[in-house]
Amino acid sequence: MKAMILAAGEGTRLRPLTRDMPKPMLPVGGRPLIGHLVALLREHGVTDIAVNLHHRPQAIPAYLGDGSSFGVKVTYSHEDVLLGSAGAVKKLAPFFDEGFFVLYGDVLTDIDLSALAACHRKRRASLTMALHEVDEPSRCGIAEVNGDGMVQRFREKPPPREVFSTWANAGVYAAEPSILRFIPEGSSFDFGNQLIPILLERGQPIGAYLSNSYFLDIGAPERYERAERDLAGGAIRTPRPPPPMKTDGPRQLDGENEDAACTSAREDQLRRWRHRPGGVLRVLRRDGS
Numbered sequence: 001m002k003a004m005i006l007a008a009g010e011g012t013r014l015r016p017l018t019r020d021m022p023k024p025m026l027p028v029g030g031r032p033l034i035g036h037l038v039a040l041l042r043e044h045g046v047t048d049i050a051v052n053l054h055h056r057p058q059a060i061p062a063y064l065g066d067g068s069s070f071g072v073k074v075t076y077s078h079e080d081v082l083l084g085s086a087g088a089v090k091k092l093a094p095f096f097d098e099g100f101f102v103l104y105g106d107v108l109t110d111i112d113l114s115a116l117a118a119c120h121r122k123r124r125a126s127l128t129m130a131l132h133e134v135d136e137p138s139r140c141g142i143a144e145v146n147g148d149g150m151v152q153r154f155r156e157k158p159p160p161r162e163v164f165s166t167w168a169n170a171g172v173y174a175a176e177p178s179i180l181r182f183i184p185e186g187s188s189f190d191f192g193n194q195l196i197p198i199l200l201e202r203g204q205p206i207g208a209y210l211s212n213s214y215f216l217d218i219g220a221p222e223r224y225e226r227a228e229r230d231l232a233g234g235a236i237r238t239p240r241p242p243p244p245m246k247t248d249g250p251r252q253l254d255g256e257n258e259d260a261a262c263t264s265a266r267e268d269q270l271r272r273w274r275h276r277p278g279g280v281l282r283v284l285r286r287d288g289s
Contacts (some may be wrong), residue, residue: 001117001174002098003046004089005037007105008054008079013220021059024105026224029231032063033218035070037103038165042071044113044264049156050095051105052088087189095183096177102191104171104217108227110236111213120174123149125207127179127199140168141192143208151206154194167208169217179204180258 002131007024014023024034034051041049051060058079067074077092089102099120101113111130120128129151134140137158142165144153145223153164169192182198183189199206214236218224 001046001100002048002050002096003041003101003103004052004092004096005034005048005103005105006052006085006088007034007060008052008088009106010055010082014218014224016201018055019242020056022053022055022057022105023219025056025059025063027220028108028218028224028227030189032058033108034064034105036108037105038064038070038072038074040110040113041101041103044117046101046113047072048075049073050075050077050092052079052083054079054082060215065259082185082188084188084190084192084194086183086195087187089175089191090183090185093177093180096175096180099174099176102173105110107146107171107217108231108236109143109170109172109215110211111170112182113172113217114246116172116174116209116211119209120207123207124205125150125174126176127196128207128209129196130172130209130211130213131167131172132213133166134168135166137163137166137168141196143167143169145208145210150211151196151200151208151210154192154196154200154206169219170211171212171217172215174207174209238268 005024007022009023010018015025018026025032028036038049049067051064051074053060053076061076064070064074064096075095079088079090079091081092089096116128116130127141129145138160139155139157141154142158142163143151144165145167146152155164157160173191179195179199182202183195189195195208214230215224216227216230218227
C-alpha cells in the first residue's frame with residue numbers, strides 16, 4: 001500500500017510555535033512529528049508516501065528530502081489554496097493506483113497499520129476508518145458501527161445532545177482508489193464533513209477498525225504538552241514492529257493474511273459480551289473505562 005500524510009494545515013491554535021513551521025514539524029521526543037509517522041509507515045512496509053504542503057512549505061522537504069535517508073520515497077504536493085483532507089488526496093489521484101493509507105499529520109499514534117490493512121481487505125471496504133473511544137464525543141467525528149463491523153452512521157462534531165456513539169474518528173484511514181470519484185476536482189473537500197457522508201449515502205462500504213492504540217491530536221498547546229509527557233513516559237513507542245495478528249489459521253507477520261482480526265484485543269472482549277445482559281458494562285468496569 002501507499003500512503004498520504006496530510007501536512008498542509010496552518011496550525012493557528014499552536015501559534016507562535018507554528019508561525020515559522022508546519023504542525024507536523026513540531027518536535028515530539030526530540031524528533032518532528034512527521035518523522036514519527038514516516039517511521040511508523042516504514043515499519044509496516046509502506047515506503048511510497050505523499051505529503052501535501054501549504055504553510056511554510058519548505059520546512060518538510062528540508063527535513064525529509066526525497067525520503068531516501070528514511071528508507072522511503074516521498075512525493076510532495078504543493079497547495080496554493082488549502083484543499084481540505086479529501087481534496088488533497090484528489091489532487092494526487094494519479095499517485096493512488098492501489099490501496100492506500102491516509103494519516104493526519106498532526107496525530108501522534110502507534111496504530112497497527114498492518115492489522116488495519118488486513119481488516120480493510122477482509123471487509124472489502126471502499127474506506128476503513130480507525131476508530132477509538134473518547135470521553136468527549138462532541139469534539140470529534142463519531143461513528144455508529146453495526147454488528148458486521150461496518151460504519152452505518154457518521155456525524156462530524158455533533159452537539160452533546162445529539163451524540164450517539166463514543167467511537168471517534170482517529171485520523172487514520174485505509175482506502176481504495178475508487179473513493180476518488182466522489183471527490184470533486186480542484187475544490188476544498190473534507191473527509192469528515194463531506195466525503196464520508198457521501199460514501200454512506202451512495203451505499204459505499206465503510207469498514208470500522210476499532211482500536212485501543214494511542215492517538216493524540218497535538219493541535220492545541222495542552223495536547224502538545226501531553227504528547228511530550230506520554231512519549232517520555234512510555235505510553236507510546238514509535239516506531240515499533242507490527243505485532244503478530246490474531247488469525248483463525250497459521251499466524252502470519254507480513255500483514256497479508258485475509259483472515260486477520262478486525263479489532264483490537266479489547267474490542268474482541270467487548271464483542272464476546274455484547275449479547276449478554278450487563279456484559280459490556282462488566283468488561284468496561286473491569287478495565288477501568
